[in-house]
Amino acid sequence: MKQLETLVNFGMNTIIRVFIALFFVLFAFLQFNDSNDNILWILIYLLTSISIIAKNRFKFLIPFILSIAVILFIKNVNTIFVATCIQDEVFYEMGGILIILFTSYFNLRDNNSINEI
Numbered sequence: 001m002k003q004l005e006t007l008v009n010f011g012m013n014t015i016i017r018v019f020i021a022l023f024f025v026l027f028a029f030l031q032f033n034d035s036n037d038n039i040l041w042i043l044i045y046l047l048t049s050i051s052i053i054a055k056n057r058f059k060f061l062i063p064f065i066l067s068i069a070v071i072l073f074i075k076n077v078n079t080i081f082v083a084t085c086i087q088d089e090v091f092y093e094m095g096g097i098l099i100i101l102f103t104s105y106f107n108l109r110d111n112n113s114i115n116e117i
Contacts, residue, residue, distance in 0.1 A: 024049035
C-alpha cells in the first residue's frame, strides 16, 4: 500500500511539474512579438522550464536564472526611477520576474539543491 501511495505522489508531482513547465514554454512563445528584449525573455522562460523538468540535474541552472532575474529587476527599477514616461511593459516584466522567482524558490525548496551547490 505504501508503494502505491509513493507511486501516485510521484506521478502527480511529475504531472504538475510538466504542466507548469508547459506554461513557461507558452510564456516563451508569447515573447516572440516583443521587439526590445525578446531573446532574453525567451531564454529565461525556457531555462526556467528546463529547471522545472530537470529537477536537480543541473545545479548551476537555478542560480543562473536567479542572476538573470536580478539583473532584469535592477534594470526595471532603474527604468522606473529614471524614465520620464513609464510604459506598461515595465510592470509586465516585473510580474514575469516575480513568477520566475516564486518558481525558482519552490524548485530550490523541493529539490533541496541549495545545500548541494
